[in-house]
Amino acid sequence: MIHPIPAGTRDVLPDEMRELRALSERMRAVFDAAGYGEVRTPTMEYEEVLRRGDERAAGEGYRLFAEGGRVLVLRSDTTVPIARLVATRYPDAPTPIRLCYFSHAHRPVEPGRGTPAEFQQGGVELIGAGGAEGDAEVIALVLDALDAVGLGRHRVGVGDGSLFRNLMVGFGVPEDSRAELLAALSRRDLAGLEMLVSALNLSPVAREALVTLPTMRGGPEVLDRVSPTVRDALDNLRACHALLEERGAADRVIFDLGLVRELGYYTGVVFEIYDPAVGFALGGGGRYDELLGRFGRPLPACGFALDIQRVHTALMAEERLAQT
Amino acid sequence: MIHPIPAGTRDVLPDEMRELRALSERMRAVFDAAGYGEVRTPTMEYEEVLRRGDERAAGEGYRLFAEGGRVLVLRSDTTVPIARLVATRYPDAPTPIRLCYFSHAHRPVEPGRGTPAEFQQGGVELIGAGGAEGDAEVIALVLDALDAVGLGRHRVGVGDGSLFRNLMVGFGVPEDSRAELLAALSRRDLAGLEMLVSALNLSPVAREALVTLPTMRGGPEVLDRVSPTVRDALDNLRACHALLEERGAADRVIFDLGLVRELGYYTGVVFEIYDPAVGFALGGGGRYDELLGRFGRPLPACGFALDIQRVHTALMAEERLAQT
Numbered sequence: 001m002i003h004p005i006p007a008g009t010r011d012v013l014p015d016e017m018r019e020l021r022a023l024s025e026r027m028r029a030v031f032d033a034a035g036y037g038e039v040r041t042p043t044m045e046y047e048e049v050l051r052r053g054d055e056r057a058a059g060e061g062y063r064l065f066a067e068g069g070r071v072l073v074l075r076s077d078t079t080v081p082i083a084r085l086v087a088t089r090y091p092d093a094p095t096p097i098r099l100c101y102f103s104h105a106h107r108p109v110e111p112g113r114g115t116p117a118e119f120q121q122g123g124v125e126l127i128g129a130g131g132a133e134g135d136a137e138v139i140a141l142v143l144d145a146l147d148a149v150g151l152g153r154h155r156v157g158v159g160d161g162s163l164f165r166n167l168m169v170g171f172g173v174p175e176d177s178r179a180e181l182l183a184a185l186s187r188r189d190l191a192g193l194e195m196l197v198s199a200l201n202l203s204p205v206a207r208e209a210l211v212t213l214p215t216m217r218g219g220p221e222v223l224d225r226v227s228p229t230v231r232d233a234l235d236n237l238r239a240c241h242a243l244l245e246e247r248g249a250a251d252r253v254i255f256d257l258g259l260v261r262e263l264g265y266y267t268g269v270v271f272e273i274y275d276p277a278v279g280f281a282l283g284g285g286g287r288y289d290e291l292l293g294r295f296g297r298p299l300p301a302c303g304f305a306l307d308i309q310r311v312h313t314a315l316m317a318e319e320r321l322a323q324t
Numbered sequence: 325m326i327h328p329i330p331a332g333t334r335d336v337l338p339d340e341m342r343e344l345r346a347l348s349e350r351m352r353a354v355f356d357a358a359g360y361g362e363v364r365t366p367t368m369e370y371e372e373v374l375r376r377g378d379e380r381a382a383g384e385g386y387r388l389f390a391e392g393g394r395v396l397v398l399r400s401d402t403t404v405p406i407a408r409l410v411a412t413r414y415p416d417a418p419t420p421i422r423l424c425y426f427s428h429a430h431r432p433v434e435p436g437r438g439t440p441a442e443f444q445q446g447g448v449e450l451i452g453a454g455g456a457e458g459d460a461e462v463i464a465l466v467l468d469a470l471d472a473v474g475l476g477r478h479r480v481g482v483g484d485g486s487l488f489r490n491l492m493v494g495f496g497v498p499e500d501s502r503a504e505l506l507a508a509l510s511r512r513d514l515a516g517l518e519m520l521v522s523a524l525n526l527s528p529v530a531r532e533a534l535v536t537l538p539t540m541r542g543g544p545e546v547l548d549r550v551s552p553t554v555r556d557a558l559d560n561l562r563a564c565h566a567l568l569e570e571r572g573a574a575d576r577v578i579f580d581l582g583l584v585r586e587l588g589y590y591t592g593v594v595f596e597i598y599d600p601a602v603g604f605a606l607g608g609g610g611r612y613d614e615l616l617g618r619f620g621r622p623l624p625a626c627g628f629a630l631d632i633q634r635v636h637t638a639l640m641a642e643e644r645l646a647q648t
Contacts, residue, residue: 001620004370006368006369006390006394006396007390009366009369010366011363011364011413012363014362015361018361037337037338037342039336040335040336042335042441044386046328052327062368066330066331087327088326088327106368108390118367296325
């Protein structure tokens with residue numbers, strides 16, 4: 001008799017479970033020591049409520065029907081529910097508000113892509129702290145958490161979600177072409193991006209700027225090669241780097257100016273965590289200064305989420321490498 | 325702006341979350357020390373697979389549609405998924421197999437009853453250990469776990485799911501009337517039960533036995549007053565009481581012979597945990613000797629689940645009482 005479980009889900013047996021628990025506990029201790037209080041939101045929320053925060057985050061989850069024909073979605077992300085929670089439960093609390101969570105999220109699997117339908121995330125949200133100061137706190141915290149669980153080779157790729165968008169605006173890319181360019185960029189399809197850019201009626205300087213930005217990776221010196229059209233974002237990235245240097249975390253930072261995170265709510269710094277032992281991001285995050293306002297409490301915010309399972313896989317891969 | 329969350333769900337803020345975590349950790353440590361390894365199953369499973377275990381447990385959950393039109397249900401109970409896991413992942417493992425879990429389960433709210441749509445359970449399953457020996461291990465473990473979290477007034481009500489069913493068979497209650505009587509009993513509707521019994525063509529002894537069994541509560545002496553028609557179950561309850569006495573846990577036991585747990589898979593001992601500080605059961609469990617066989621690995625089994633939120637509420641209520 002075979003008793004299948006849904007594609008993209010898995011059973012976890014005791015040996016692995018013990019390691020996942022230990023890993024989560026170490027991360028939680030780091031978040032706690034940094035003043036981040038743990039919260040929990042419902043697994044299901046009203047779709048119409050999540051849509052107030054982010055159209056896409058609400059739309060991509062599993063849907064089901066509840067009392068009175070209202071549509072419920074299974075949480076596919078925890079940042080939007082926490083923005084809802086902050087606006088509802090902390091309407092007048094002094095800022096910054098530091099919250100963390102360890103929760104499962106769900107996304108319907110994309111056939112053939114081997115994506116998980118259920119994943120366990122540990123993350124933080126720093127609410128009410130704007131600018132490079134907040135960005136650096138959050139990036140340093142994710143690095144601390146990974147140090148604490150025992151990773152040794154992890155790096156953080158840092159970009160700015162506004163960079164490419166502002167370049168497009170600054171160089172007069174027509175509004176109806178921008179989504180297409182952004183989609184190519186977020187797929188890291190640089191050949192496709194170059195074709196799209198060439199088809200537009202732009203100056204050579206503009207073409208060059210749009211096509212080369214996504215290829216710029218490295219230390220803080222890459223910032224000097226970007227078009228001054230986007231000075232604000234560059235100044236912020238420089239300030240963020242200086243603050244991470246003060247915290248002793250700058251050696252783990254790689255600027256990656258083509259980085260665009262999939263969720264639509266990011267407005268500034270975005271980042272992803274990599275480990276050379278595995279071929280996928282362990283998590284990521286960024287600044288979302290407009291999300292809280294959509295729930296009625298306008299506050300700048302920045303956060304990240306780590307995929308606990310992936311962090312565990314990276315940890316095991318590093319251990320294997322160390323043994324050889 | 326109001327941003328409602330679904331009926332029967334809630335947000336948990338840091339102070340409460342810290343207490344819920346501490347409580348879960350203490351329970352987990354007790355389970356771990358007793359040799360129960362933690363497992364995790366997917367939040368969603370195929371409905372047709374869960375139905376193999378228990379028609380009702382699969383039918384009462386939230387449903388949604390996945391790839392290829394298959395129906396998924398959100399876990400409404402963790403015992404059936406663990407039976408599936410044991411048959412699949414431990415087809416040849418030596419017994420007994422001791423597993424525990426801490427997971428969320430979901431049930432659509434019943435309008436007006438204030439039931440939760442999402443609840444967090446901590447529980448164990450002892451698989452491959454039959455009879456009073458297994459029953460006593462599981463009942464002693466739930467009491468240990470509650471001692472460890474700091475409860476002081478909890479009691480366990482112990483009955484046997486087969487008692488009333490076997491009395492009905494022994495006294496010749498027609499098969500098509502049995503479900504109705506059992507439904508009245510599980511609602512604890514003793515007046516309704518009496519009416520149904522009176523309408524049947526039974527001997528006075530049979531009527532008396534069926535109507536008084538559900539009222540029998542107390543120490544082991546209540547077992548002496550039950551019709552010997554159901555000797556096997558009574559012998560098992562006496563043996564279980566003796567084993568709990570050896571473990572020093574018998575003083576928390578109240579026999580409650582009308583106890584019937586809602587889930588259909590129980591075959592023997594059933595129990596519920598009460599605390600006089602609150603008006604609801606904190607959890608419960610029982611023996612389910614036929615469930616594993618439905619997944620292809622026939623083994624006796626016994627387990628329990630505690631509702632973490634309710635245990636926390638009871639703990640706070642006891643603390644309030646202690647302060648007055």
